[in-house]
Amino acid sequence: MEMLLQVEGLETEFKKEKQKIKILHGVNFHINKGEVLGLVGESGSGKSLTSLSIMKLFKGTTGEISGGNITFNGRDLTNKSESEMRKIRGKQIAMIFQEPMTSLNPVMKIGEQLMEPIRLHLGYKENQAKEHAISILQKVGIPRAEEIIYEFPHQLSGGMRQRIMIAMAISCKPQLLIADEPTTALDVTIQAQILDLMKQLQKRENMSMLLITHDLGVVAEMCDRVVVMYAGKVVEEADVFDLFESPRHPYTKGLIGSIPKLGQKRDKLDSIKGNVPDPSNLPKGCKFAPRCNDAMPICFEEEPPVMTLEKNRSCRCWLYKEERGDILV
Amino acid sequence: MSNTLLKVAGLKKSFEIPNGMFRKKKMLKAVHDVSFEIPEGKTFSLVGESGCGKSTTGRLISRLLSPSEGEIWIDGEEVSKRKEAQLKAMRKKVQMIFQDPYASLNPRMKVRDIVAEPLVIHTNLSKEERNKQVSEILEVVGLSNYHADRYAHEFSGGQRQRIGIARALIMKPRLIIADEPVSALDVSIQSQILNLLKDLQVEYNLTYLFISHDLSVVEHISDHIGVMYLGTIVESGPQEVIFSEPKHPYTKALLSSIPIPDPRLRRERIILQGDIPSPVNPPTGCKFHTRCPVAMDICKVTEPKVKKGAEADHFIACHLVE
Secondary structure: OOEEEEEEEEEEEEEEOOEEEEEEEEEEEEEEOOOEEEEEOOOOOOHHHHHHHHHOOOOOOOOEEEEEEEEEOOEEOOOOOHHHHHHHEOOOEEEEOOOHHHHOOOOOOHHHHHHHHHHHHHOOOHHHHHHHHHHHHHHOOOOOHHHHOOOOHHHOOHHHHHHHHHHHHHOOOOOEEEEEOOOOOOOHHHHHHHHHHHHHHHHHHOOEEEEEEOOHHHHHHHOOEEEEEEOOEEEEEEEHHHHHHOOOOHHHHHHHHHOOOOOOOOOOOOOOOOOOOOOOOOOOOOOOHHHOOOOOHHHHHOOOOEEEEEOOEEEOOHHHOOOOOOEEO | OOOEEEEEEEEEEEEEEOOOOOOOOEEEEEEEEEEEEEEOOOEEEEEOOOOOOHHHHHHHHOOOOOOOEEEEEEOOEEOOOOOHHHHHHHHHHEEEEOOOOOOOOOOOOEHHHHHHHHHHHHOOOOHHHHHHHHHHHHHHOOOOHHHOOOEHHHOOHHHHHHHHHHHHHOOOOOEEEEEOOOOOOOHHHHHHHHHHHHHHHHHHOOEEEEEEOOHHHHHHHOOEEEEEEOOEEEEEEEHHHHHHOOOOHHHHHHHHOOOOOOHHHOOOOOOOOOOOOOOOOOOOOOOOOOOOOOOOHHHHHOOOOOEEOOOOOOEEOOOOOO
16 A cells, blocks of 8 residues: 555644643654544544644644654655645645634635635636536535525534535545544534545545544544554554454553443443643653553653554553564654 | 422423514524423433524523423422522522533632532531531542642643532532533543442432433433434433334434444444524424435424333324324
């Protein structure tokens, strides 16, 4: 399989009153062509920041990439200038956000917003761009597309707005679609519609997708491979079937155990004790050790390296010291 | 058979919404003829999507809102028409836990004062006695006295929800109305809070009205379930019946649309077409007919009556059910 995106040792930090707070501590993963990769974690794990770092969307914040490489189609993105990034964003890598209302411009007609990237990246003229916009809207299942382009975002429901966002994202046939919690703000019946649509489009266009979510149900439904993040690092990486069948990292086990599963009523859910650590005050050693039931003395002293367990499977945990193959950093 | 702690019959609530200065006001029927009962010590859950009226129902029962019509019986007393001044006694028995632990705790009050506030209102206890009770209740919800002199912003989401639960528990209420209590929390924290709520129910013989959009959470916590759509309960019954033998097409679609955390179970879903209609202008007949995959002609005209299903306590409002 051909690799589309590779993230290696990605570090991102924010400045706060002369202090630098590192949020991403060396994130590693890759996405193959035509693959759906799930990026899972709880609030504060750094999953959204990873996607913003790939797109270099730091305007108005103090964030910056302080280390590592992001290779897209063989080219490093970390040293690209803002104007070079603009040519990539929306064209080769597109993004969908959680809240469709805040990511659409409320005072711009749907059609105009949709035609913006089409004109910019594809160089289409007014009429051609409009035709293209209408055909894309039809593709994402918007009824009366010819009229909708003259309406404003507030006239549409949440599900329809998310369809518009998807239309905008796929309008220039990107190779990679980053979807950051695309259905979290939607009701379940609407979520089912949107997930179904995204799956169809991904298959039809053979587009790669990075799906960021906290919902393991959505991951199981959509993804080929999964990367689990905790406190700014990847702690486990596996094929989706392997991950759910035999999670290895205690954090992944805890996550899967804490979701109530339909049709399997239990008296008590597993839970992970304690809370996600504060990024400016991370524990020594393994970041998960204070919440881990299997923690050993070494876990509080030394950070475990990434251990390759079997093909396409790795885990950052001292428990697997014995069965590791080669150690990746 | 245990006593019925809460009984709601024919509950209705409409809100007037502005429609220009001189035009006739529009009415939004948020809750339309809702009836159910909860036996003491049990959990009844209201599930549904945004705008179905589940939160409004919760607020009517806690009398944060006044119903337009209908009866609310709490522990044998009718409270739907009581005036504000007569509600104090009932408020001791009924407490609420809210969704957003960031918005429901006063940022300028210490945890001790937040949790003790119901005691200040309802009792004549001295400050020492109040402090003693606060320490005890914080212990019960998994916090300690050491947390009492801090402010809400110093806590994480899960801990804040524990503070909200402590405040609800301190009056030793009979009924707790929990409106999406775990929706704002991460999964690992969500399970901590759900386990806590279950433990507390057994320990204090609490009755829960649990309001949620998340069916997997609802299955976990409920004894009985009512599925709401546009202001009415379309199906209600024991938890096992609703999950294993749903009869209403909406319940079926709702269950089918939940993503299951098991990749081997990727399945054909029932995907509903279209959006939830606006409650200001609801469809005629059965309110679900615009999205129903099996709608018939009669559904567009006549609102279906509530019929009894084959199992005990199973009720369905659908023309397909004979």
